[in-house]
Amino acid sequence: MYKFTSILEKDEKFSKQANKGVPTMNEVVAHLKILFAFKELRAQITTGVSDSAHAEKLWQCYVTVAVRRFNVFINALIDQKHPLKNFELLPPLDVLLVWHSFLLNPRSYYANFTTNLFPEFLSVPFPLHHVQKSIDDTKFVFAPTTDESDKFCVFMESYLVKIGSQERFTYDSYQPFDPSTMSFTITCPVCNSELGTVPLSTDNHTGFADAEFAFKAKRCECSQEMVVDHMELRFRKFTNDVKNTMTLTPVFKYCSPSLTKRELSMSQMDMKVKRLQPLLKQKEKF
Numbered sequence: 001m002y003k004f005t006s007i008l009e010k011d012e013k014f015s016k017q018a019n020k021g022v023p024t025m026n027e028v029v030a031h032l033k034i035l036f037a038f039k040e041l042r043a044q045i046t047t048g049v050s051d052s053a054h055a056e057k058l059w060q061c062y063v064t065v066a067v068r069r070f071n072v073f074i075n076a077l078i079d080q081k082h083p084l085k086n087f088e089l090l091p092p093l094d095v096l097l098v099w100h101s102f103l104l105n106p107r108s109y110y111a112n113f114t115t116n117l118f119p120e121f122l123s124v125p126f127p128l129h130h131v132q133k134s135i136d137d138t139k140f141v142f143a144p145t146t147d148e149s150d151k152f153c154v155f156m157e158s159y160l161v162k163i164g165s166q167e168r169f170t171y172d173s174y175q176p177f178d179p180s181t182m183s184f185t186i187t188c189p190v191c192n193s194e195l196g197t198v199p200l201s202t203d204n205h206t207g208f209a210d211a212e213f214a215f216k217a218k219r220c221e222c223s224q225e226m227v228v229d230h231m232e233l234r235f236r237k238f239t240n241d242v243k244n245t246m247t248l249t250p251v252f253k254y255c256s257p258s259l260t261k262r263e264l265s266m267s268q269m270d271m272k273v274k275r276l277q278p279l280l281k282q283k284e285k286f
């Protein structure tokens, strides 16, 4: 078993100066520990399920909930104006799983946070050091201290209370995980009206996390009562983006010299990109 010769003192942005951008041995081992912890998480969620199709479905539902929890986490950071420098919060493992997966697609990650006017989060390194300290070296179980989990729950619940949500934040992400007890409220991507509440998963595969998702949505400002599925939600999101005067998401990558060599000239950019560009460039100088 690998023994750490020295711990990672802190999480740092990918640095061109330090070690010529090549990860250190400890960083690689820390990363592998996290990947093993994700594997262990999946084993825990699907434990006792012998049918592989059922296990796959259970994991799909779990990840769907995890994505939503990551979104709530990001919204809480924006709303609470939480300090991002020396980021000390330790999210639960399912939220870290989504964060880590999202980072594997840097363009999408970059575009998402710039489009949603939260480019500050691009400077927050994935908490590699903090996470690996909470994973044991033999079974790779993620077990942060009570202080760490409590601190995160207090942060999330203060946000949920502020927005009037009845939801309580559970750090251990609903273990044992039972999707049959869960439901999602669906809102219209165009007018934000509530379209209805749907189960996460159903036996006939029509829940929100299912491939054949469909439900009878309430009438909203932009549509009559109708059957809505994933495609209809994507279509409404697309039409909303087309009508919106907001810069189209793929444009933002041209603000980043790390993501593209072809930068837009000032005359090619709209006002929103112009406003963001100096901030983004400053953040890339490390």
Ligand SMILES: [Zn+2]
Residues within 6 Å of the ligand: 188, 189, 190, 191, 192, 193, 220, 221, 222, 223
């Ligand atoms: Zn609508």
